[in-house]
Amino acid sequence: MKLKFAMFSTAIMFLTITLLSCGGGNNSTPSTPAAAPTASTAETKTDNGNPSYDPKRGTGKFTKVDIPATLDAAKASAGEKVFNVKCSSCHKLTDEKLVGPGWKGVTGRHSAEWIMNFSTNTDEMIDKDPKAQAMLEICLVRMPNQNLSDDDARNIYEFMRKNDGVK
Amino acid sequence: MKKINFSLVALSAAVLFAMNSCKPKNAGNAVSAGAAEKAYVAPGHYDEFYNFVSGGFSGQVSVYGLPSGRLLRVIPVFSNDPQSGYGYSEETKPMLNTSHGSIPWDDQHHLALSQTNGEIDGRWIFANANNTPRVARIDLKTFNTTEIIELPNSAGNHSSPFITENTEYVVAGTRFSVPPDNVNGDVPINSYKQNFQGTISFIKVDKEHGGMDIAFQLNCPPVDFDLSHAGKGKSHGWFFFSCYNTEQANTLLEVNASQRDKDFIMAVNWKKAEEYLKAGKGKKIATKYVHNVYDEATQTAKSETKNEVTVLDVKELKDICYFIPCPKSPHGCDVDPTGEYIVGSGKLAALIPVFSFDKIQAAIAKKDYAGDYNGIPVIKYESALYGEVQKPGLGPLHTEFDGKGNAITSFFVSSEIVKWNIKDLKVIDRQPTFYSVGHLCIPGGDTKKPNAKYVIAYNKITKDRYLPTGPELNQSAQLYDISGDKMQLILDFPTTGEPHYAQAVSADLIKNNSVKFFKIDENKNPYVTKGEAASKVVREGNKVHVYMTAIRSHFVPDNIEGIKVGDEVYFHVTNLEQDWDIPHGFGIKGAPNAELLIMPGETRTLKWTPEKTGIIPIYCTDFCSALHQEMQGYVRVSPAGSNVPLLFSTGKNMPKTDSSQKK
8 A cells, every 4th residue: 555655646747747847849748869870881791601792702803813924024023012011921932831821832722713802802801702801810810902003912812923933 | 634634735845846847957957858768879970060169278189070969089289198009109209399399289260161153062170379479270171280380470270260252261360369470579569559559360271172272361459350251142252250358458457457348359451351352562571480290192281480570550541441440249150141240249249240341341432431440440330230139148259150041149258048039039949058158060060051950069167067077077069959949959069179069061071082091002201111021220429220110910121229328219110901990109218209109001209318228128009909918029128338239129039049940
């Protein structure tokens, strides 16, 4: 019985406050909290098992790159210049790992498309590609996006070919 | 019986509570329903506006997002900045140079975003140094201070920086009148009326690159110039400056400069001044001031000293300046979006006068003057007046405009913002602020095209708004939604330093131009190291230059030997990263000249003069990767005159005793 009284008076008290209170603006009850942020991260997480994803080529703008049988020396030399500024901090030309894996034999391990996509679309590749993710588990440093142009990427690939003995 | 008792108790409690909540200036309850929703920006989402807020006695400019009130950035401008190394690195030290030497801390009051056709164009923001008179330009692509110009013949650069509608000029009016620089200033202070002078500087701004240069100065009667705004639209070509201390007092201004019933707004016909300048009427006078420019290609600032400035005397050259009487020590001097109405806010007045540009022009044409003041014509008050807002509140300071025919004025003494209609001069709405509002800001509220969704009040007293933090509390800003009929308080947030003027602009005008990193190929710093193969250590006498690279997560070189006590060592650290938001830091144990923070693609130099022999650790101070804690190295310091050879390496373990290790 006592409990009922208490509840009743509390209810009256609450109502009265609501009616009499003159806080600024609207005197209605407080509105519900703003809607939670809509989930917008969904699209970045899916692709690992997606059949449309080609792990040989990776993800990025390069779908088909024509590579001639012999070396393009001009491209390789341009690629070496970019290597010296933007890549050599972490990659050796031997098979030894520095921060990232050594480049010896890299053109045999990955397709031209995969390498060029990885070097220009680095973050998405690390998020999606199984081979890139496997390397991250070994190196533990995400490869920095060094903002290579498309030409830079192609020239570096040619320099990698030269390093792998293509004449 | 019991029942009645309970109800009575409950009712009286409720009544008590309700009465309490009616006190309008209670700290907690002025925010009404729905406020949280209006100020809420979900995590991961961008704000709609940038809000650039002057830092007052901090000397810096802070940037907030609106409506969230998130602090986005503090831009170093007039003070050393231990976060970015501004003022400490060799590249940025010249920015704080003045004709008095390097000044590590100034007082930053007012801001003006650059305009084209009277609308904010999002290119630059100008900032004043109030103490040692200077104007800075901040580039909104990088949020870096890229230029600072000192103002000669000035003291207390308060009516500054205000800009014309195409950023033709930035003006800077002196608050303190002082003897000019080219005469002996060793005079009795109470010879103010004879020996002192008020100076207004017109700084020309390069249309393309923003470069500043003092085009001319106006030599005016000695008073305190307080604030200003340029005319716009029909009044383009004119500037308006509020003046107080027309009593020309030099002591106890609190009393002695509050004697006259009316002080002045000074109208300046700057097109006329340009004509005189073109006709060769300017006089070159000797002075000394510096001009500091940060070159974005070399990433290096240079300070140049200039030795003369062109002055126009407004007493001799007629038709440049006119005084308009304005009640009681006017502070804000604000021009409405049409350019027709000029609002003077007399700090001590109980009304707000609104002047008409058309009437001012007619009065000048008819020479409808009440006399002159120090040789400058004084237009009759009634002849310039459009009308007065009666009993608007106490202590009006500043006015901004909503572009819908209304003005909003801040009232310091009565702690409120008041919205009034410009045409009929009637008060429409008033809302309390907490407490003692100074400046206020509407996005574009001093331009031709206000974007009047919000008004922000910047308060001088915070008292009970936030958890106590000892005797000093951060100032508060309060955000009001003004999209409806009633202004509605929706958010409270603390600010850094003391906010004076602020500017706000739609984020779209700025965010897409924001630089994400500096291209290493375009880095023309003379001490850049483009790639690890190029890193080296070069000795030139007792100067040692270390060309060092930083990338996740090592320095090259990270072992250096052969440094001697007494050497001057310059660490030129190039960050080789080419990705957004990947700075590296650089710290040396015991270096008295701070540390570095290097943006991606940038080169920064720290000067170090080792004073003791031993092994000195160096490391990266900005967490950069999983192996950040490994980003470290050592410098060996030997006694002066020692024979330890200069060696440097990374991953080689030199000298040769340990070189059996594989490279």
